[in-house]
Amino acid sequence: MVARFEDLAVWKRSARLSAELYKSLRELKDFGFRDQITRAGLSIPSNIAESYERESAKEMTNFLNYAKGSAGELRTQLYIGMDIGYIEREAGMQWIKEAEEISRMLHGLMQTIRTQKT
Template structure:
């Protein structure tokens, strides 16, 4: 199975692209950079893990991706409070980041058992 076949990778890649599109005009470059980097880190770490040779390595990189999902959710929630992110969009993105984290947690457990 390729990482591109994983729903969690497809959804995280879509979320990352959305963040880049929606935040492109934000003038706080530091915040924008941090938010888009954490979003990009999720599918990137999934891909890197699946390109490794062992379940242990896959699980390790999936753990990094899960951490990035938590980081992203936090940044989105702060962005809402700071007025950088519209609440309806931000809540949808934060909910998606939470779901991605849960999906990654289940996938991590599967690779730890194999």
Template sequence: MRFENLEIWQRSVELSVEIYEHFSGHRDFGFKDQITRSSLSLPSNIAEGYERNSDREKALFLNYAKGSAGELRTQVHIGSRIGYISEAVGIRWIEEVEQLSRMLFAIIRRMQ
């Protein structure tokens, strides 16, 4: 199966695009760099995992993606608290990342 056909990859790409667009003109380059890189890491690690040959390697990269999801959730929480992200957007992003993390967990579990 091509990773581009996976719902989890498609949704994580959409989230990353939305985060990049949200922070496109942002002046806090340190925060902007961190949150966009963690959002980019999520679909990138899913893609890399699905390009690997063994379930063991695939699970390793999906675990990296799950770690990136935790990093991204943390940054969204902080961004919301310091006023960089509105409460409504922050809640929506956190809910989406939590769903993606649960999906990753289920996929990883099936491989083991």
């Protein structure tokens, strides 16, 4: 298993997705929506990082599960953002696809941790 969260592909991808959201939505005047969607995006790599600073497999998987939940929250907000015209459809669908892949990667990582630490 990878010793540092910075070396995880899932952390790198989720951090890049979060940065893309911030850059793309920085001009959005609906501050409530912008704040909510960027927080959801930021929560994914943040919880992955926090999981790697925990001692037990249970704590690690809990924080990875929070990250996975944030990926679902982000997908919901992306769909709504596209429906109300805040997010261009092509970009939104790319971000949704990336969030889905990140969720799958997190699921696999949680399975690995559960089997290695038991």
